[in-house]
Amino acid sequence: MLSWRAFRARRSAPKNPRPRVSSRPLVVSRVELGDFTPDLDVYLGQAAYLQLALFESLGRAASIAPSTRAKALTGLIATSTLERHRGLLREIERSGGDPADLMQPHRSVIDDFQRRTGGGDWYETILATYVAAGLLDDVFSRLTAGLPADYRDRVVEILESDAEVDEAEIVAELSLAIGADPRLASRLALWGRRLVGDTLLVARAAISASHQSADDERLEPVFTELIAAHTRRMDALGLTA
Secondary structure (H helix, E strand, O other), X not given: OOOHHHHHHHHHOOOOOOOOOOOOOOOOOOXXXXXXXOOHHHHHHHHXXXXXXXXXXXXXXXXXXXXXXXXXXXXXXXXXXHHHXXXXXXXXHHOOOOHHHHHHHHHHHHHHXXXXXXXXXXXXXXXXXHHHHHHHHHHHHHHHHHOOHHHHHHHHHHHHOOHHHHHHHHHHHHHHHHHHXXXXXXXXXXXXXXXXHHHHHHHHHXXXXXXXXXXXXXXXXXXXXXXXXXXXXXHHOOOOO
């Protein structure tokens, strides 16, 4: 039987460290993503629409969840995602912008990303939420360094709200399923590798929205770190990145 008390306890328990990009300097010149932060309205519109698209994807995943437990977990993660979306909408309104107008320019790229990474079943969709959305969360969190000071701390708090707990719950649930089905492990490892390229395209679009030059050579260390973070997320599931 599904234990709602257990779910609540897990969400209030001390958080496990969330996979982060390494802070150690690389041999190549390190680039701070704050140097590439786009204008506030562009950043907020893109981040808000991404959270909305993730919420939509999780809603579809809930309808095909393999168990009541999986459906409940999906609902909890979707709720966290919607709260992040709403928080970003409040920041758009605080800045005097119109949420729909600011999100519209990013709809095509993000919707296309969702179509290509939606997954064929619940397991693939939830893995995409964990590794692809996790990688993009890393990008948008690092881009906050270049936001106006009166917005920066609030946006960081919005993006990190329940994120560590959501990731820990996904790892726990997928690990159980993978342990029970070796064929699922092979399939998800392949799916996780496929997600990287599509996700980095969206990450590049977020960075290129800035007025700064985002040439490949300058950004190479950034993407190296992001791929390393992806590998750590896959490792947490026992999957080969």
